[in-house]
Each structure stands twice: as structure tokens, then as C-alpha cells.
Amino acid sequence: NAGVTQTPKFQVLKTGQSxxxxxAQDMNHEYMSWYRQDPGMGLRLIHYSVGAxxxxxxxxxxxxxxxxxxxxxxxxxLLSAAPSQTSVYFxxxxxxxxxxxxxxxxxxxxxxxxx
Amino acid sequence: QQQVKQSPQSLIVQKGxxxxxxxxxxxxxxxxxPWYQQFPGKGPALLIAIRPDVSEKKEGRFTISFNKSAxxxxxxxMDSQPGDSATYFCAASKGGNNRKLIWGLGTSLAVNP
Numbered sequence: 740n741a742g743v744t745q746t747p748k749f750q751v752l753k754t755g756q757s758x759x760x761x762x763a764q765d766m767n768h769e770y771m772s773w774y775r776q777d778p779g780m781g782l783r784l785i786h787y788s789v790g791a792x793x794x795x796x797x798x799x800x801x802x803x804x805x806x807x808x809x810x811x812x813x814x815x816x817l818l819s820a821a822p823s824q825t826s827v828y829f830x831x832x833x834x835x836x837x838x839x840x841x842x843x844x845x846x847x848x849x850x851x852x853x854x
Numbered sequence: 855q856q857q858v859k860q861s862p863q864s865l866i867v868q869k870g871x872x873x874x875x876x877x878x879x880x881x882x883x884x885x886x887x888p889w890y891q892q893f894p895g896k897g898p899a900l901l902i903a904i905r906p907d908v909s910e911k912k913e914g915r916f917t918i919s920f921n922k923s924a925x926x927x928x929x930x931x932m933d934s935q936p937g938d939s940a941t942y943f944c945a946a947s948k949g950g951n952n953r954k955l956i957w958g959l960g961t962s963l964a965v966n967p
Contacts, residue, residue: 743897770952770953779863779959780959781943781957781958781960782898782943782957783957787952787953789953795953797953829897829898831897831952833952835952840951840952842900842903843890843898843900843955845896845897845898845899846897847895847896847897848895848896848897
């Protein structure tokens with residue numbers, strides 16, 4: 740199994756450009772999420788989804804859009820990139836269950852630089 | 855009340871020593887406390903997790919100690935190895951709900967050979 744696959748691994752954007760970070764999982768997980776990781780800030784939840792067609796905002800959603808048309812894919816869109824969005828982005832997925840979720844499975848991240 | 859405070863921010867340990875990372879929480883409704891390990895260039899991965907019905911959980915060289923009255927939990931790495939060098943995150947949630955997971959800020963561990 741590939742697990743959680745993120746593409747691209749690295750990306751450089753100019754301010755104002757748009758792009759989509761891709762995330763795919765092959766574990767049939769209902770729950771998918773996007774985090775950003777910045778030095779000294781830990782992991783901050785951007786958006787999440789509990790199933791196809793259902794998305795919701797996390798802690799830091801401004802400047803980002805998501806959609807979930809299939810169970811497998813959960814792309815993150817930056818509509819107009821800003822230098823403050825320079826970060827490492829992680830996609831994570833898990834089962835959801837009656838007694839709580841399974842552990843999060845993370846991808847290996849996308850390192851985004853906005854100049 | 856939603857914070858998880860993790861310390862230290864960084865830690866240097868000699869090979870064979872004990873690494874100790876501490877976390878404190880405020881919300882007494884939290885009932886799931888995982889630790890994630892992150893190697894450079896990789897995403898975090900679950901290392902070990904504990905629920906408050908036990909005071910300690912051990913998996914190999916890794917042990918979580920849990921003090922419900924003090925609202926603290928800690929990760930102990932016995933016989934630390936250079937391969938343990940990584941960033942460690944503690945977290946907490948109610949009901950194991952991943953969308954409500956509150957993360958510590960991480961501890962960068964370096965184990966010197």
C-alpha cells in the first residue's frame with residue numbers, strides 16, 4: 740500500500756499565483772485533513788473532511804479551499820498565494836469509528852515557498 | 855483550556871541515556887493522549903498512545919507515563935539511540951476525535967553517538 744501520497748514534494752510560487760496541493764490515500768479512510776507545519780508553531784489544522792462531499796474548517800482556514808469529491812482524494816487549493824503561506828503542508832487520513840478515530844496517517848509533505 | 859504545553863523545545867541526550875519529554879493539558883475532558891514521531895523530511899507517525907484508565911504504557915524502549923491528577927503525561931525513551939533523533943509531538947483529544955486533536959509544539963531530540 741502506498742498510504743498517503745502528496746504531490747508535489749517542493750513548490751515555489753510567486754505572490755498572487757494559485758496552485759493545488761494534491762493528496763491521495765489508498766486506505767479507504769473516511770477522515771482526511773490538511774495541516775501546515777511552521778517552526779515553533781507545531782501542527783495547525785487547515786481543513787478537514789469526514790467523507791466525500793463533506794468538508795469543514797480547521798484552526799487556520801483563511802486563504803485555502805478544499806473539496807472532497809471522492810474518498811481517495813483531498814486537494815488543497817491556494818487561490819492567491821501570500822508569503823505567509825510559506826510552510827510545509829501535510830495531508831493526513833484516518834478511520835473514523837464509534838469509539839474514536841484510528842491514528843492519523845501522514846503523507847511526507849509538500850514544502851511550499853511563496854516569494 | 856484547549857492548550858497542550860510541551861517541554862522542552864529541544865533536547866540533547868547521549869547514546870544510552872534516557873530522554874524525557876513532558877506535556878501538560880488543561881481540559882479534563884481529554885481522554886486520548888498520543889505521541890507522534892517525525893523524522894526529517896517525513897510526516898509524523900504514531901509512536902504510542904495512552905488513555906487515562908492506565909498510568910503507564912510501555913512499548914519497547916518507549917514509555918508513556920500519565921498523571922491524571924496533575925494533568926500531565928510524559929514520554930520516556932530508555933537507552934536512547936541516534937536513530938531516535940527526531941521531533942516528537944504530544945497531543946490530546948476527547949474521544950480520540952482526530953478533528954479535535956490538540957497538538958503540543960514539538961520537541962526536537964538529538965541523540966549523540
